[in-house]
Amino acid sequence: MMMQTIHTQRYQSGNSATSSSSSKKSTKQQPSSSSFRLCGSGGAAALRKSGFNGGEKMNKRRRGRCALMSAAESSSEETTGDFEAALDPVYKNIFYDVPVSNNGARNRLIICWKNIEDEFEFKNPSTLGGLKSPEFLEMHPQGKMPLLVTKDGQAIPESEVISQYLCDAFEKQGPSLRPETLEAKTACNLATRWHDVYLTPIQGCMYRGPMSPEVRAEQISEIDRLLDVMEKTVGGFEPGPYLCGDKPSTADAALFPTFVFMTHLLPKYFGWENVFDGRPSLERWYKHMSTEDACAKKIKMEVMGGLMAWDESDRYEKNGLVAAVANDSFQWSY
Ligand SMILES: N[C@@H](CCC(=O)N[C@@H](CS)C(=O)NCC(=O)O)C(=O)O
Numbered sequence: 296m297m298m299q300t301i302h303t304q305r306y307q308s309g310n311s312a313t314s315s316s317s318s319k320k321s322t323k324q325q326p327s328s329s330s331f332r333l334c335g336s337g338g339a340a341a342l343r344k345s346g347f348n349g350g351e352k353m354n355k356r357r358r359g360r361c362a363l364m365s366a367a368e369s370s371s372e373e374t375t376g377d378f379e380a381a382l383d384p385v386y387k388n389i390f391y392d393v394p395v396s397n398n399g400a401r402n403r404l405i406i407c408w409k410n411i412e413d414e415f416e417f418k419n420p421s422t423l424g425g426l427k428s429p430e431f432l433e434m435h436p437q438g439k440m441p442l443l444v445t446k447d448g449q450a451i452p453e454s455e456v457i458s459q460y461l462c463d464a465f466e467k468q469g470p471s472l473r474p475e476t477l478e479a480k481t482a483c484n485l486a487t488r489w490h491d492v493y494l495t496p497i498q499g500c501m502y503r504g505p506m507s508p509e510v511r512a513e514q515i516s517e518i519d520r521l522l523d524v525m526e527k528t529v530g531g532f533e534p535g536p537y538l539c540g541d542k543p544s545t546a547d548a549a550l551f552p553t554f555v556f557m558t559h560l561l562p563k564y565f566g567w568e569n570v571f572d573g574r575p576s577l578e579r580w581y582k583h584m585s586t587e588d589a590c591a592k593k594i595k596m597e598v599m600g601g602l603m604a605w606d607e608s609d610r611y612e613k614n615g616l617v618a619a620v621a622n623d624s625f626q627w628s629y
Contacts, residue, residue: 388416389444390443391441391443392418396440397552397553397555398495401549403594404548404594405458405472405548406461409465410469411465411469420440426440434450434452441454445464455549472548473544474539476540479544480539486529486539497517501556501564501565504613504615509625511616515567515626516626516629518557525550525577526575530576533579536579536580551591552594555598560602564620566628567629
């Protein structure tokens with residue numbers, strides 16, 4: 296989706312430094328070797344520009360972190376411990392996103408379920424010059440949101456990777472968000488996979504343009520097919536109330552914000568009245584999330600704020616969506 300600039304209060308629009316009220320030391324987070332690191336000059340500049348505690352404190356922190364990492368790579372645990380102790384613990388994790396972003400919303404839902412909001416500063420990617428700025432690209436080579444920069448200076452792109460990181464780094468806080476049985480785990484992984492690999496790459500057909508009417512209609516039809524696939528995947532876990540049993544999981548987090556998009560945009564712009572028709576498990580689940588789960592309700596409001604701002608703009612006239620759907624030689628509702 297295109298970046299937009301709706302802000303809730305939690306999102307910082309400037310480069311303000313992290314508040315020192317965050318100084319309580321929390322769950323220790325160790326960087327893994329496979330992700331993007333910020334010890335190169337570009338990454339450090341990005342951190343400085345992002346307001347990741349600019350100035351001397353930040354430099355001290357960065358020197359400490361980079362020294363820590365090179366020490367950890369080449370030396371003993373003892374040395375690593377010394378550097379760790381020297382670090383100033385006032386920093387928060389920074390989460391780059393905007394409220395309407397469904398991919399980021401899955402992470403915000405997990406942050407809410409785990410009640411760890413104080414550990415994060417929420418920032419609009421525009422505070423780093425935007426998704427395609429060199430500073431942002433240094434940390435997220437695909438130039439997309441969300442992006443998590445941990446207080447240790449580890450940049451973590453990709454929402455599902457961030458979800459799994461949150462579950463591990465904050466394992467002891469709140470629900471585990473990982474189903475207990477093998478069957479439920481597999482179903483949840485599969486539902487997430489259907490969503491991430493097949494649904495989100497085409498979700499733009501519900502709100503983006505320009506796009507040929509043929510492609511848009513084909514992708515709307517594919518959404519219909521994928522809804523059946525997902526219904527079948529989670530159908531055995533009645534009565535839920537979550538997708539794969541009685542507790543929420545990372546799959547609920549992954550799917551829910553995209554369902555907020557579908558249940559708003561498909562009836563309103565495509566005349567597809569009920570996306571749950573013939574999909575009772577998904578219907579029951581979505582109703583529970585929207586009405587009973589306090590965190591899901593909150594995240595829905597954040598996403599809806601962005602969608603309603605799109606409604607109020609002339610976005611869909613301008614991008615050709617309205618004209619495409621007026622052409623009834625294509626099928627738009629199922
Ligand atoms: N696979 C990525 C998808 C990220 C993605 O497409 N994010 C959208 C916002 S929800 C975005 O950044 N769009 C702007 C763009 O692609 O330029 C993830 O799960 O994080």
